Amino acid sequence: MPSTAAPVVIDLKFNAGEVQAALADAFPGRDVINRADPAQAGRDLSQARYAVVWKSQPDLFDRAPNLAAVFSGGAGVDHVLTLPGLPDVPLVRFVDPTLTTRMSEWVVLQCLLHLRQHVAYEAQARRGVWAELPQPEARDLTVGVMGLGVLGQDAARKLKMMGFTVAGWSRRPKTIEGIETYDESGLDAFLARTDLLVGLLPLTAETRGLFDAALFAKLSRKGPFGAPVFINAGRGGSQVEADIVAAVRSGVLHGASLDVFSTEPLDADSPLWTLPNVIVTPHAAAASDIRALFRHVETQIERHEKGLPFEHLVDRTAGY
Numbered sequence: 045m046p047s048t049a050a051p052v053v054i055d056l057k058f059n060a061g062e063v064q065a066a067l068a069d070a071f072p073g074r075d076v077i078n079r080a081d082p083a084q085a086g087r088d089l090s091q092a093r094y095a096v097v098w099k100s101q102p103d104l105f106d107r108a109p110n111l112a113a114v115f116s117g118g119a120g121v122d123h124v125l126t127l128p129g130l131p132d133v134p135l136v137r138f139v140d141p142t143l144t145t146r147m148s149e150w151v152v153l154q155c156l157l158h159l160r161q162h163v164a165y166e167a168q169a170r171r172g173v174w175a176e177l178p179q180p181e182a183r184d185l186t187v188g189v190m191g192l193g194v195l196g197q198d199a200a201r202k203l204k205m206m207g208f209t210v211a212g213w214s215r216r217p218k219t220i221e222g223i224e225t226y227d228e229s230g231l232d233a234f235l236a237r238t239d240l241l242v243g244l245l246p247l248t249a250e251t252r253g254l255f256d257a258a259l260f261a262k263l264s265r266k267g268p269f270g271a272p273v274f275i276n277a278g279r280g281g282s283q284v285e286a287d288i289v290a291a292v293r294s295g296v297l298h299g300a301s302l303d304v305f306s307t308e309p310l311d312a313d314s315p316l317w318t319l320p321n322v323i324v325t326p327h328a329a330a331a332s333d334i335r336a337l338f339r340h341v342e343t344q345i346e347r348h349e350k351g352l353p354f355e356h357l358v359d360r361t362a363g364y
Contacts, residue, residue: 050093055100105129150329180268182207188238239267247279248363
């Protein structure tokens with residue numbers, strides 16, 4: 045008997061095999077159209093009510109004109125907001141403990157790698173050099189987290205648990221127990237005390253190119269390494285990569301950890317690959333767990349069909 049539940053379109057530029065495997069037990073009783081499956085490429089999308097997207101095909105919204113909601117396949121939504129023909133329907137962010145935990149793991153790891161001078165020890169090991177470096181404690185450095193959404197707040201709390209002094213910044217005022225926070229008017233004061241700067245900002249008109257030479261010059265130079273470290277797992281468009289390269293080379297930055305880039309994959313000839321004390325990861329800080337993503341979408345659809353509001357809605361004006 046055909047399903048009477050509103051169909052779901054899956055248009056995800058993820059690993060096709062992983063998507064197919066996750067769909068095996070997802071959306072029970074509901075017609076699912078997976079656009080990555082060649083056998084479903086020509087399916088009629090006109091009756092679809094929900095779409096789950098990540099770098100979707102450009103004709104999606106022309107072919108699915110009756111959507112009630114669009115779900116982002118990741119925490120970020122800038123890629124969705126620029127899709128051609130995006131309808132004026134609720135846009136829902138992916139928020140899930142798996143995503144939050146993975147991001148916090150990456151942020152804490154990068155802060156510890158710089159604290160414990162791991163890159164320098166690796167370089168010594170390659171040369172067969174046995175030499176202990178001066179070792180500050182976590183409490184000797186202030187980590188400043190820019191972006192205090194779900195991911196930023198969790199990372200800030202876990203950094204504090206590790207012993208770091210932690211401060212937070214967001215455009216609008218936020219309160220986090222035990223952590224001093226700043227809003228837009230306090231940006232310079234926030235930067236002046238920050239030894240390790242963590243970027244977890246969405247990409248908006250206000251944040252594009254925000255992490256540049258002028259901002260790096262405002263960071264603390266009073267920490268144990270004499271210069272700050274920049275760590276970014278938010279959006280590549282928020283950083284000026286030429287300024288990062290210049291700042292590391294000149295000593296304005298002691299180092300960096302970068303998971304996101306203005307162009308991805310990062311060009312093979314980018315100097316970021318080989319700069320001293322710069323750690324590069326391939327946008328892998330918090331990869332979406334596809335099964336968790338589908339559970340999240342199922343929960344939100346169930347709420348909607350019971351007459352309850354969607355959670356984690358995107359403010360299109362703010363861009364996140």
